[in-house]
Amino acid sequence: MAARIPSLTGIRTIAALAVCLTHAAFWTGHYTDDFAGRLLSRFEIGVALFFVLSGYLLFSPWVDALAGRRGQPSVGRYFWHRARRILPAYWLTVLAVYALFLVYTPPDAAPTGTGWSGFARNMTLTQVYGLGHLHSGLTQMWSLAAEVVFYLVLPVIAGGLTLICRHRWRPDLLIVGLVALMSVSPIWSVVVAGSTDLSPTARLWAPAFFGWFVAGMLLAVVGRLVSRWDPTISVAVAVGPFLLSGTAIAGEPTITPTTASATIVKHLLYVVVAVGVIGPLTIRGGDGRDWWARLCGSRPMVWFGEISYEFFLVHLVVLEVVMDLIGWRVFSGSTAVAFLLTSAISVPVAWLLRRITRPITHARTPEPLVERG
Numbered sequence: 435m436a437a438r439i440p441s442l443t444g445i446r447t448i449a450a451l452a453v454c455l456t457h458a459a460f461w462t463g464h465y466t467d468d469f470a471g472r473l474l475s476r477f478e479i480g481v482a483l484f485f486v487l488s489g490y491l492l493f494s495p496w497v498d499a500l501a502g503r504r505g506q507p508s509v510g511r512y513f514w515h516r517a518r519r520i521l522p523a524y525w526l527t528v529l530a531v532y533a534l535f536l537v538y539t540p541p542d543a544a545p546t547g548t549g550w551s552g553f554a555r556n557m558t559l560t561q562v563y564g565l566g567h568l569h570s571g572l573t574q575m576w577s578l579a580a581e582v583v584f585y586l587v588l589p590v591i592a593g594g595l596t597l598i599c600r601h602r603w604r605p606d607l608l609i610v611g612l613v614a615l616m617s618v619s620p621i622w623s624v625v626v627a628g629s630t631d632l633s634p635t636a637r638l639w640a641p642a643f644f645g646w647f648v649a650g651m652l653l654a655v656v657g658r659l660v661s662r663w664d665p666t667i668s669v670a671v672a673v674g675p676f677l678l679s680g681t682a683i684a685g686e687p688t689i690t691p692t693t694a695s696a697t698i699v700k701h702l703l704y705v706v707v708a709v710g711v712i713g714p715l716t717i718r719g720g721d722g723r724d725w726w727a728r729l730c731g732s733r734p735m736v737w738f739g740e741i742s743y744e745f746f747l748v749h750l751v752v753l754e755v756v757m758d759l760i761g762w763r764v765f766s767g768s769t770a771v772a773f774l775l776t777s778a779i780s781v782p783v784a785w786l787l788r789r790i791t792r793p794i795t796h797a798r799t800p801e802p803l804v805e806r807g
Contacts, residue, residue: 441715441727442487444735448711449487450742451777452480454749457574458773461757463765465687473680474769475687479704481577482646484746486708488581489650490657490716496592497654501603506596509589516585520743522791524578527747528556531571540754542764543570562638571751576638583640584647591615591651608655612648619645620698627694637690642697649705650712657716665714665726672710675703744784744791752780 456477459465465475495507532553535543547556547569559579561567568576599607622641626632636642678684684700685691691700714726722731729735738745753776760767760775 440731440736443739444730446739446742447735449480449483450745452477454777455773457753459769461753462767462769462772464769467686469680472687476679478689479707482704482708485646486650486712489647490653492588493651494654500599519795522794523744523747523787531751540758562635564633571754574750580640580643605655605659612652616645616648619701623694623697645701649709653716663714663717665724668710668714672707675706679703741784741788744787745780748783749776749780752776
């Protein structure tokens with residue numbers, strides 16, 4: 435079993451808060467099509483951080499097996515751990531939101547995803563396949579639906595790469611194969627942009643973001659080939675693409691721009707940012723010998739990182755309720771105030787949700803990887 439890496443837990447704090455900030459900006463009407471508005475929308479980069487991190491953590495056991503550091507991972511064990519880590523807290527959140535909406539509905543809540551069909555869609559993470567299934571307070575779950583698809587296909591991909599390498603440590607073949615897999619997302623962007631038959635929601639399907647997961651898988655290979663990764667240079671380099679994403683080159687302020695070119699550019703910029711901030715933490719196990727690992731591995735960052743998945747699950751419904759309690763209608767109000775109040779309320783709710791589900795997620799069989807959430 436791989437040891438827990440504090441800095442890789444702490445980096446999830448940045449990812450979760452970034453997602454909350456971008457949602458606060460959207461709900462308060464600051465997704466304007468100028469540099470400031472586009473940059474606020476780009477804090478959706480938190481999703482890319484989560485996806486790259488998942489790719490790294492979940493593929494690492496297969497890389498370790500090829501490198502002779504452990505036996506081949508058990509696929510059954512892998513699926514069991516993913517299910518028990520993700521589903522209990524998710525299902526409780528969906529149940530709570532639907533129960534809340536039986537007695538209280540925020541005034542600007544969209545009338546979609548309601549009824550038994552909407553409930554079934556949201557409980558099975560199929561709400562992104564077709565229009566009208568995303569429920570208010572749960573619309574952020576599109577990213578979890580994409581991540582679950584990656585969970586399902588990862589053993590197949592890892593098994594195929596293992597066969598290509600003939601069960602030997604061949605980092606050259608792994609890198610070539612993974613770089614080829616990264617082309618899935620750009621190709622998908624072109625297909626979706628040029629198709630009138632696909633559902634508009636296809637922009638949110640897993641292939642659109644597959645490159646982020648694969649970037650993390652590449653980190654799992656590269657991290658075993660290099661002995662030093664300067665965090666100062668890496669983090670500084672990551673800032674540039676993030677700022678560049680605020681220009682028109684990365685499209686309008688939305689997760690998937692209308693043109694394939696802007697979508698591809700933004701996708702690649704996010705890869706550079708995510709690899710830049712996560713990459714240094716994968717060298718020597720993010721052991722805290724440099725300032726970036728010490729920061730991400732600090733006690734407050736790790737504590738929040740432990741509940742970041744639950745924070746992600748609950749923050750949006752909290753934001754919608756906060757907006758109503760303050761008296762702000764959608765697309766009005768202060769982003770900073772909405773973000774701070776939402777975070778302050780979501781943290782104890784997330785902590786409680788974590789405590790409730792902990793007996794399931796931390797049962798006798800140990801988690802072989804640092805958890806996603």
